[in-house]
Amino acid sequence: MGTTADYKLIDLFSGCGGMTRGFVDTGRFRPVFANDFNREAIESYRTNFDPSGEHSVLGDIKALLDNGSCPVPQADVVIGGPPCQGFSLLNKKRLGDPRRSLWFQFMRVVELSSARIVVMENVRQLLTSPECFEIYKTLKNLGFRYVSKRVLNAADYGVPEMRFRTIILAAKDNHISLPQPTHCDPAKAADTEIRSLGMLDLRPWENVRSAIGDLPVPRGTEIRNVPPPLDLHFGRRPRPVSIERYKAVPPGGNRFDLHRNRPDITPDCWANKPTGSTDIFGRLWWDRPSVTIRTEFFKPEKGRYLHPDQHRPITHREAARIQSFPDNFTFSGSKIEIAKQIGNAVPPLLAQALAVEVIRSLEGETDAGYVKETEAVYKRIAEIKLAM
Structure with a gap:
């Protein structure tokens, strides 16, 4: 990877900035816009990333976009975890207009910023929900040709916590891959087939x-x-x-x-x-x-x-x-x-693992073979879990 690029980052529904922390810690991303509706969370974000309050905005993102009071800057990457409405967008008992959904406001910012990569995080149930299909379709309509999505366990990336979250990565220009695990259940870390797939330094989970x-x-x-x-x-x-x-x-x-x-x-x-x-x-x-x-x-x-x-x-x-x-x-x-x-918050170490893959994609270092290898690793680890 190169070391000179300064990629511009937007964090929506940022909370205190756990995901931004992971991206910034790579040394490759510069935050240019952040938003959350919780005052104390934005104060935490500002303390850590924006002491002058230049790019962090408090308020409801839909209202801010609708009244034009918050111009969206150009950026390379938009990250965040927009709350989803019970994963029942297509439920006729609910208001079915996707424009009322917070993930749709997230996509409005993606479009306005001309971002090349999107990183979305949410609870594990999102992956199999109708809402996930709508999100995928919207990304494709916005020109994101490459999409990778899966439920990841934060413990597989050095976080001492069993935290399962749906992660969606989407890129316009190049292939993008979910991060290969760096850690594993100690009982599975020595599996020879995982090692044959390239996971030579797979370490036991942190505790x-x-x-x-x-x-x-x-x-x-x-x-x-x-x-x-x-x-x-x-x-x-x-x-x-x-x-x-x-x-x-x-x-x-x-x-x-x-x-x-x-x-x-x-x-x-x-x-x-x-x-x-x-x-x-x-x-x-x-x-x-x-x-x-x-x-x-x-x-x-x-x-x-x-x-x-x-x-x-x-x-x-x-x-x-x-x-x-x-x-x-x-x-x-x-x-x-x-x-x-x-x-x-998104655990910063999980966010950092995602950020590394974002850099790889931005710099054209991810190809179809790498994506396929990563999927093979996930598949093998899942098979071991089923067998035990």
């Missing part, structure tokens, strides 16, 4: 210990005026009964262990429901990737968010590290708002 194992016991319950990482490494004020519940959950355990060990303090809603998710009120494992970090990771009743061996939920700093944010990334807003930004 929770690699992300947060060096952090001390958290102090206080508020954001602290100290240098990172300890600024966001604070706890909560759990009730005594909550602490007793935490103590009743063994390593790797969950609400079912709580019920077995301490039925006297198990909430009735769990005691009366003998089946269901095994992640609720669960402990993370030291030697595995985390479950998906969501916006309420500080509430163990929402998922497997208890610390591996301390009797508490994970902290904001621990969640940010699991999402692969560097400690020097600055978040703005309240505790609740920062948690939303962390949970909603």
Whole structure:
């Protein structure tokens, strides 16, 4: 790859800028426009990428485009995760006009910016939805000849987290490929057929210990005026009964262990429901990737968010590290708002893997053979998962 190009980047529905972080970290992209409707998220974005507020815009993108108050600059790449309307665009019970959909506003910016490449990210259900077909058709109508799409697992790219997301890459000029995995389930990393396909340095997944194992016991319950990482490494004020519940959950355990060990303090809603998710009120494992970090990771009743061996939920700093944010990334807003930004973000390491493939395509280094090889790797890894 070359090293001198300065590709212009637009990030829509940017949140705090997790995807921008990954692209900028390649050293090849310059942000020229970003938008989100959440004030605190835009403040975080500005702090990290746009201190003067020159290119980051707060507001509803449809309104901004409709009233002409926000000229869209020319750019090489448009990235983002436009929220989709329940993946039922063609459902007659909903308003079926695609122009009302946020992904359609995303495409308006793609057209206005004359972008050559598009990167879209969304929940895994998008891939098999009617909306995905409409997005694909719109990309083709805008002149994007090459489209690659698949559900990717962030753990396959060095993120210590099992986070499955639909990724759509589209290019006008050259082939474009999804990134080949760099990491794999440790039980599969030595597979000889994967190695024969070129994945010679496939490494085991990163785990929770690699992300947060060096952090001390958290102090206080508020954001602290100290240098990172300890600024966001604070706890909560759990009730005594909550602490007793935490103590009743063994390593790797969950609400079912709580019920077995301490039925006297198990909430009735769990005691009366003998089946269901095994992640609720669960402990993370030291030697595995985390479950998906969501916006309420500080509430163990929402998922497997208890610390591996301390009797508490994970902290904001621990969640940010699991999402692969560097400690020097600055978040703005309240505790609740920062948690939303962390949970909603695209992990920067996953974004960086996507950015590398975008550069390859922009510079004409991706051909049909590379795309085919990458698909063969995904297929082989999927076959191993089915066989186990």
